[in-house]
Amino acid sequence: MKKHLSDKNLSSYVDGDLKPKQKERIEEHLAGCKACSRRLEEFKGIKATAADFKQVEVPDGMLVGIRARLANEGQRLGSAIPAKSRRQFGFWHGIAVGFSLTSAVLIFIILPHIGRLDTDQK
Incomplete structure (x- = not known):
C-alpha cells in the first residue's frame, strides 16, 4: 500500500x-x-x-416526547419553506395565467376572423 x-x-x-x-x-x-x-x-x-x-435506560415516555417535539419542529420549519415557494411560484403562476388568457384571446377571437380575411381577399 x-x-x-x-x-x-x-x-x-x-x-x-x-x-x-x-x-x-x-x-x-x-x-x-x-x-x-x-x-x-x-x-x-x-x-x-x-x-x-x-448505557443509560431511556424513560418510557421520553422517546414519544422527543419524537413529538421533532415533528413539531419539522412542521414549523417546513411551513416556512412553502411560503417562500408560494411567493416564487406566485410570480410564475401569474405569467402562466397571462399566457393562457392571451392564448384564449388568439384562439377564440382572432382565429374565426382568419377565415373571413381569406374570403374577403378573393
Whole structure:
C-alpha cells in the first residue's frame, strides 16, 4: 500500500471486521508507516473511551416526547419553506395565467376572423 490507510480501514481493523488478507495487508502497511500507526492508536483510544461509556435506560415516555417535539419542529420549519415557494411560484403562476388568457384571446377571437380575411381577399 502506497497511500495512507483510510479511516474506514483503520476502524475496521480496530473492530476486527477485516478478512485475513485485508488484515495482513494493513499490518504490512502499518509496519512501515508511522503516520498510520499513530492514527491507529487514536482509533484504539476512541474505542477504549467509548467502551467506558455507561448505557443509560431511556424513560418510557421520553422517546414519544422527543419524537413529538421533532415533528413539531419539522412542521414549523417546513411551513416556512412553502411560503417562500408560494411567493416564487406566485410570480410564475401569474405569467402562466397571462399566457393562457392571451392564448384564449388568439384562439377564440382572432382565429374565426382568419377565415373571413381569406374570403374577403378573393
